[in-house]
Amino acid sequence: xxxxxxxxxxxxxxxxxxxxxxxxxxxxxxxxxxxxxxxxxxxxxxxxxxxxxxxxxxxxxxxxxxxxxxxxxxxxxxxxxxxxxxxxxxxxxxxxxxxxxxxxxxxxx
Amino acid sequence: xxxxxxxxxxxxxxxxxxxxxxxxxxxxxxxxxxxxxxxxxxxxxxxxxxxxxxxxxxxxxxxxxxxxxxxxxxxxxxxxxxxxxxxxxxxxxxxxxxxxxxxxxxxxxxxxxxx
Numbered sequence: 001x002x003x004x005x006x007x008x009x010x011x012x013x014x015x016x017x018x019x020x021x022x023x024x025x026x027x028x029x030x031x032x033x034x035x036x037x038x039x040x041x042x043x044x045x046x047x048x049x050x051x052x053x054x055x056x057x058x059x060x061x062x063x064x065x066x067x068x069x070x071x072x073x074x075x076x077x078x079x080x081x082x083x084x085x086x087x088x089x090x091x092x093x094x095x096x097x098x099x100x101x102x103x104x105x106x107x108x109x
Numbered sequence: 110x111x112x113x114x115x116x117x118x119x120x121x122x123x124x125x126x127x128x129x130x131x132x133x134x135x136x137x138x139x140x141x142x143x144x145x146x147x148x149x150x151x152x153x154x155x156x157x158x159x160x161x162x163x164x165x166x167x168x169x170x171x172x173x174x175x176x177x178x179x180x181x182x183x184x185x186x187x188x189x190x191x192x193x194x195x196x197x198x199x200x201x202x203x204x205x206x207x208x209x210x211x212x213x214x215x216x217x218x219x220x221x222x223x224x
Contacts, residue, residue, distance in 0.1 A: 033212060042200060043152070045212035088152065090213075096165060097142065097213055099152040 004032075004091045006100030014108050019076040021103035023089035031092045032072045034063060037102070038085040046074075048092075079107045111135045113216035115201050121222045127189040130219045132201030133182055141184045142213060143169075143176055144200040152200075158184065159206060191223045 005024045013019050023032065031050040035043040047056055049065035049072060056063045062075045076083055086102040114133040122128055134141050143155040156166040156176040166176055173192070178184045188195055198220050202213040 031211075042215040042218050043202075043213075045214070048212060092211060096154060096157055098154060099144075101151045 004089055004098060004100040006089055006103055008103055009101065010104045010106070012106045012108065013079050015081060016078050019079050019083070019105055021074050021087050021089075021105075023072045023074075023100050025070050025091055028069045029091050029093075030069075032065060032069075033090040033092060033097065034072075034074050035088045035090060035099075036085050037088065041085075043088060043099075076105075079105070081107050081109050083107055111214075113201055113203050113214050115199075115216035115219050117219055118217060119220045119222075121224065122191055124192055124223055125190040126223075127187065128191045128195075128221060128223075130186045130199050130201075130221070132184040132186075132203075132216060134184060134201070134203030135214055136182070138203035138205050138214070140204050140206040140211075141178060142202040142204075143184070143186050144202065144215075145197045146200060146218070147197045155186070155199075188221075191221075193223045196222050 007022050011019055031048055033048045034046040036046055037043045047063050052069050053067045054065040060077045064073045072089055084107050086104045088102045089100045090097040116131045139160050141158045145153045145155055153168055155169045157164050158178050161178040173188055175187045198218045200215050200218045202215045204211055204213045
């Protein structure tokens with residue numbers, strides 16, 4: 001199946017600091033999605049990126065899709081305690097979603 | 110507010126027993142996924158249906174797991190016999206695929222513990 005590698009596995013930041021998680025694939029992706037899972041919760045869709053080099057913003061969150069469509073990143077500016085959770089990228093391969101291992105974000109107030 | 114509904118939310122069972130997990134996808138969604146989440150393996154895709162037809166169940170241990178969609182409002186995942194290593198959170202997700210944006214909407218999950 002589709003392999004997507006996600007780093008880092010964990011990230012601890014002080015509230016107000018920035019955070020970035022990266023997703024890499026060995027093959028070209030048709031699109032990539034990002035999900036957030038709060039502790040004890042279920043994954044919730046954040047965004048989908050389709051075009052090469054695409055950049056999308058949602059308030060403090062910035063999502064990028066690489067030019068070669070093999071990597072993606074999620075950047076959070078000035079983290080807040082509400083950002084705590086695990087962020088997953090998901091590669092869409094013929095409508096099957098293969099999830100990365102996730103980056104668990106902890107934000108210290 | 111449309112949502113994916115999974116039952117039961119929690120299940121504790123003894124090794125060797127049969128376990129059935131149920132999922133009601135969002136009305137109108139044509140695709141249903143079953144995922145298993147563990148600390149070690151993360152989110153693993155077990156099976157995937159489109160328009161009720163099983164398209165891929167290669168992620169599932171075939172000898173003990175089975176997934177079905179008896180109708181458009183119900184998907185089931187069955188484990189028989191269950192083993193302690195099956196302990197995990199099982200998520201069902203549904204979505205509309207084939208029309209561009211293809212996000213998956215997840216249910217709350219079934220936390221399975223096999224003792």
